[in-house]
Amino acid sequence: MQALLFNNKTKELTFKEDQPLPKIELGNEVLIKVAYAGVCGTDLHITEGQFMVQEHFPVILGHEFSGEVVEIGKDVKTLKIGDKVVVDPNRGCGVCKHCQSGHPNYCAPGYEANTIGIYKHGGWANYCVAPVEQVIKAPPGIELEQAALAEPLxxxxxxxxxxxxxxxxxxxxxxxxxxxxxxxxxxxxxxxxxxxxxxxxxxxxxxxxxxxxxxxxxxxxxxxxxxxxxxxxxxxxxxxxxxxxxxxxxxxxxxxxxxxxxxxxxxxxxxxxxxxxxxxxxxxxxxIRVNPYSVPKAVDIIESLGKKYLTLEHLGVRVYKLSNYNSTHVFNDISHDLMPLGSSHLRKNQKFTKVIS
Ligand SMILES: [Zn+2]
Ligand SMILES: [Zn+2]
Structure with missing residues (x-):
């Protein structure tokens, strides 16, 4: 499959045509065919070496994405093949004091080791595997391009x-x-x-x-x-x-x-x-630390905002194919614009979303 990998040692982003397809290894996992994935400010900080990211292997970035379920593990009962879904990239360890108190976003071992698209392979690829606990079904009325906004929302x-x-x-x-x-x-x-x-x-x-x-x-x-x-x-x-x-x-x-x-x-x-x-x-x-238990609410927000608010054109979001990641607009311009004063205010462009067809 196609994928965009970030190597933290060399700070290089590499497009690969022949990345092996991710496999379902556990009964609770879901294989998702990615439709749209956002390029977040966090990704830009990562590629500039300012934020933490997986350092033991080149990782597929992309923590804001939507797609369709194409395969499910044997224990998955709540989703079926063909469901439109969004992914919550964040997950606590489940056993620390914070997780058990209902605040998984304070969890250091979980959030700082598990995040999909930062520490685990994410959505800048044709396919991604995620545990069913982090996969949220999108109602049929929501377009997948809007659903990709679920994580920031x-x-x-x-x-x-x-x-x-x-x-x-x-x-x-x-x-x-x-x-x-x-x-x-x-x-x-x-x-x-x-x-x-x-x-x-x-x-x-x-x-x-x-x-x-x-x-x-x-x-x-x-x-x-x-x-x-x-x-x-x-x-x-x-x-x-x-x-x-x-x-x-x-x-x-x-x-x-x-x-x-x-x-x-x-x-x-x-x-x-x-x-x-x-x-x-x-x-x-x-x-504000990310999104504890709020992705389902974001899906409801997307449904209620609908196309009155959330068309990509209206929002100033442009769409690129994964293979065009290095086009003048997606990374080069933004990184370049960021450099002079190190100020995120200087970013010329809006957020970008890429299409993987
Ligand atoms: Zn983000
Ligand atoms: Zn925890």
Whole structure:
């Protein structure tokens, strides 16, 4: 089969035409023919050597994907061949204190060794094997291209539940695909007083073209408004992971407001903040770690958002064949754009999804 493997020792991404087909080895496993797989910011950080990844063998990346069941292990009772599915790439060890307390996303041995598409072979290939516990059936009304958004939406769903109540006046920092999906979710839930900031012009256009009635502005403009004494927000959701955006966002949280660190900063990044502001305004800061038990909710969200919100064109997502991974847009441009300041704000493009036909 075709696959895209990442070698952490050489930091090389290699396209292979003759990767052996993965085999079902355990009774609980499912073989999935991958339809669409997302290229996430995490993948870009991995290929740039900033994030952890399997280091003992070249691994097939891709942790956001949808597909169709083509073979099931002997113990699988809940899925059948032909089912449309999405995969939850994350799984706790099941036996540590955190897993047994209902917080598998705090599990170090599980999440830091098992993640499909980071530590185990993932979806940047024609086929992938996953345990049935991590395979979620998608209703027939959902297209597989929308279903590939289930993993990022599951993280948003987890964050949304965690930071309730949000208040009325919301700021989303970062208009990449995650900011765009936050916009769709908030709009569908009735939020109207939402400001979105983004530093990259092409991303700004995509956010504007969603036509949700939200205020979409350049990140520099927000900076000027803050200097001029702007109004504060009930909740700031940072989707950029960018240090200066986080520093700015923390200064404009309302009294009793919330700051949600949704974007992932590189592990060594540091921010400076005035602790007095956190004290004086009793600001609550939320870290969001992936998607405990929220993929089924994300599938429901996809179904309810439907094509009103979630067409790839509308979202600014482009589709590539796996073999075109090295085309000017998918990795080269993005990696290149990332390099000058190491700022995710500089990424010119939206998230990319590839087709495997
Ligand atoms: Zn991701
Ligand atoms: Zn555990």
């Amino acid at each position: 599951s993280c948003i769903s987890h964050a949304y539940d965690l930071i309730q109540p949000l208040g009325d006046r919301i700021l989303i920092q970062g208009g990449g695909i995650i900011g765009i999906l936050w916009m769709c979710v908030l709009h569908s839930k009735g939020f109207r007083n939402v400001t979105v900031t983004e530093a990259c012009e092409s991303r700004l256009r995509i956010a504007e073209h969603l036509n949700l009635g939200f205020r979409v502005i350049h990140a520099d403009r927000l900076k000027c408004e803050v200097e001029g004494g702007c109004e504060f927000f009930d909740a700031v959701i940072d989707c950029s992971g960018n240090v200066s955006a986080i520093e700015l966002g923390l200064t404009i949280v309302q009294r009793g407001g919330k700051f949600c660190m949704f974007g992932v900063s590189p592990p060594g990044a540091t921010v400076s903040l005035k602790p007095y502001i956190i004290f004086q305004r009793e600001i609550r800061v939320y870290g």
